[in-house]
Amino acid sequence: MSQKNGSGGVADLSKYAWLSLGVGVVVLALKLGAWWVTDSVGLFSDAMESLVNIAAAIVAIIALRTAAKPADRAHQFGHGKAEYFSALTEGVLIILAASLIIFTAVPRLLQPEPLEEIGLGLAISVLASLLNAVVALILWRAGTKHGSLALIADAKHLITDLWTTGGVLAAVLLVGLSGWLILDPLIALAVAVNIILVGFGLMRRSLSGLMDSALPESDVTKLKTALAPYRGQDIEIHAVQSRISGRQRFVSMHVLVPGGWSVTAGHDLCESIEDSVKEALGSCSVSTHLEPREDPRSFSDTPEGAEHELD
Numbered sequence: 001m002s003q004k005n006g007s008g009g010v011a012d013l014s015k016y017a018w019l020s021l022g023v024g025v026v027v028l029a030l031k032l033g034a035w036w037v038t039d040s041v042g043l044f045s046d047a048m049e050s051l052v053n054i055a056a057a058i059v060a061i062i063a064l065r066t067a068a069k070p071a072d073r074a075h076q077f078g079h080g081k082a083e084y085f086s087a088l089t090e091g092v093l094i095i096l097a098a099s100l101i102i103f104t105a106v107p108r109l110l111q112p113e114p115l116e117e118i119g120l121g122l123a124i125s126v127l128a129s130l131l132n133a134v135v136a137l138i139l140w141r142a143g144t145k146h147g148s149l150a151l152i153a154d155a156k157h158l159i160t161d162l163w164t165t166g167g168v169l170a171a172v173l174l175v176g177l178s179g180w181l182i183l184d185p186l187i188a189l190a191v192a193v194n195i196i197l198v199g200f201g202l203m204r205r206s207l208s209g210l211m212d213s214a215l216p217e218s219d220v221t222k223l224k225t226a227l228a229p230y231r232g233q234d235i236e237i238h239a240v241q242s243r244i245s246g247r248q249r250f251v252s253m254h255v256l257v258p259g260g261w262s263v264t265a266g267h268d269l270c271e272s273i274e275d276s277v278k279e280a281l282g283s284c285s286v287s288t289h290l291e292p293r294e295d296p297r298s299f300s301d302t303p304e305g306a307e308h309e310l311d
Helices: 014-038 041-067 082-110 118-146 149-178 183-210 217-230 263-281
Strands: 002-004 236-245 248-257 285-292
Touching: 014 041, 014 118, 014 149, 041 082, 041 118, 041 149, 041 183, 082 149, 082 183, 118 149, 149 183, 217 236, 217 248, 217 263, 248 263, 263 285
Parallel strands: 248 285
Antiparallel strands: 002 285, 236 248
């Protein structure tokens, strides 16, 4: 068995989570100020979502620093899955925040109350939204570049926050212009439903990652292209498996060659295959298992769920 590009730690991206945390504290203070001056439950719901942002950023810092640790005796394939726990925790926190919003909005729905200082409250919320927009863009770019679910989850939550803030601001403005006080609790309830959906989406994606999902079809196509030149009259490749663990990716396969080959020739072939796969997929751990073509056992040991051939 040969393995290329060991499963050590990945880049430490916690600096982005620290940025999210710092800005999150500022945004929360601004949104709480907007709620304080207006007494709007809609703006209160917006502030609660920012509170979740802070909690999620703290969890992301821990997860990203853990994921960056190299493999050790207790975690021989690294710590990449820590990022899935971050996104899963954020999903749970989002749902808890939505429950608090509903608890606050229902009494106001039954007994609407007038809002105060609407103009000042809206101005404060707009400033907070601009800060969130900048951070969301930074996190999204970093998460996409490095394949970090924790950063992408945080960015998605901030983007959701922007949409909900926009809806809240529109509703509060309409309340001020029309006097329809019931719009304030209604928009708060709409915000709660929306972020519940986002929370369940994050949880579903995290659980999928914890189940060792295979590479996406786009990467499988690259893998097939990389292996195609090696599949000839004397060489066969089968039992191809892949899995994703956070930002880490793993590929394994069986390489069948004539039994008369020397160990050096077989090893050189496996090294070349591993280099080609790494070049095609980028950073990943590649394992090859060399077998003689003439041995029937070489064709009967394909693991369940593996690709017998990459046709």
